[in-house]
Amino acid sequence: MKFDRLLFGTAGVPNTTAKKNSPIEGVKRIHELGLDCMQLEFAHGVRMKEEVSSGLRKVSYELGIPLTSHGPYYINLNAREQDKIDSSVERIIQTAKISDLCGAESMTFHAAFYMKDSPFDVFDLVEKSMNIIEERLNRLDIEIELRPELTGKTSQFGSLDELISLTKNVNSCRPCMDFSHLFARTGKYNTEEEFDAVLGVLKEELAAEALQNMHIHISGISSNSKGDLKHLNLEQSDFNWKGLFNSLKRFDCRGYVICNSPNLEDDAKMLKEYYLSL
Numbered sequence: 066m067k068f069d070r071l072l073f074g075t076a077g078v079p080n081t082t083a084k085k086n087s088p089i090e091g092v093k094r095i096h097e098l099g100l101d102c103m104q105l106e107f108a109h110g111v112r113m114k115e116e117v118s119s120g121l122r123k124v125s126y127e128l129g130i131p132l133t134s135h136g137p138y139y140i141n142l143n144a145r146e147q148d149k150i151d152s153s154v155e156r157i158i159q160t161a162k163i164s165d166l167c168g169a170e171s172m173t174f175h176a177a178f179y180m181k182d183s184p185f186d187v188f189d190l191v192e193k194s195m196n197i198i199e200e201r202l203n204r205l206d207i208e209i210e211l212r213p214e215l216t217g218k219t220s221q222f223g224s225l226d227e228l229i230s231l232t233k234n235v236n237s238c239r240p241c242m243d244f245s246h247l248f249a250r251t252g253k254y255n256t257e258e259e260f261d262a263v264l265g266v267l268k269e270e271l272a273a274e275a276l277q278n279m280h281i282h283i284s285g286i287s288s289n290s291k292g293d294l295k296h297l298n299l300e301q302s303d304f305n306w307k308g309l310f311n312s313l314k315r316f317d318c319r320g321y322v323i324c325n326s327p328n329l330e331d332d333a334k335m336l337k338e339y340y341l342s343l
């Protein structure tokens with residue numbers, strides 16, 4: 066998708082949606098709130114009736130609210146047992162199929178846990194699975210960006226470097242830039258200079274359009290040194306979101322900004338207002 070600017074939306078159906086379990090109502094609510102996009106959360110399983118996915122596709126198109134998606138939490142491409150790796154691959158493919166039916170063009174997921182293995186070995190395994198997934202999706206004629214998430218826990222695969230390498234090696238792979246996780250994971254990346262540095266690395270290491278087609282996650286966050294995460298509203302957190310948006314604006318970044326603070330739409334609207342004021 067071509068973007069003119071950053072688009073703002075919520076991770077899942079907004080809290081103020083009358084029918085909280087209806088993603089179609091969620092998209093309508095996003096539109097009423099003056100937000101731009103919505104992420105479908107398949108955190109606890111990838112199931113959706115066909116009339117829901119076709120309805121979502123329709124309402125998203127009619128209201129001009131593009132969709133992204135987030136795969137299930139129980140994915141681990143570095144599981145001990147091969148059958149668990151296989152079912153993780155299937156879950157990612159299933160997420161891609163349903164996302165595609167809904168018209169989503171970008172999906173994110175947590176790729177793997179290190180399980181105390183060497184990160185280099187884990188990288189190779191993840192890369193192998195990603196290539197298998199890509200090939201299967203090609204055969205199904207499904208075109209979707211596969212975006213492993215920048216994860217917040219040091220036990221999880223998904224550092225900035227890993228995502229950049231994976232993007233270089235796998236065609237349909239792009240990073241999902243969770244800046245709150247990056248802060249939680251490293252205890253750094255909370256100043257404008259550091260945000261500039263990250264965006265500079267993305268620009269230099271990846272194709273020029275990497276900053277023109279981003280999938281970003283933002284929330285308030287608290288963390289301990291192991292990256293044990295708690296999502297907070299932005300105002301309750303130390304996360305320097307204004308600095309981040311100053312940088313994103315300076316680099317003319319475009320794409321999706323998905324807010325997963327507990328108050329979802331409140332922070333998403335605050336972010337959008339601030340960004341548009343720059």
Ligand SMILES: [Zn+2]
Nearest residue numbers: 135174175214
């Ligand atoms: Zn996530």
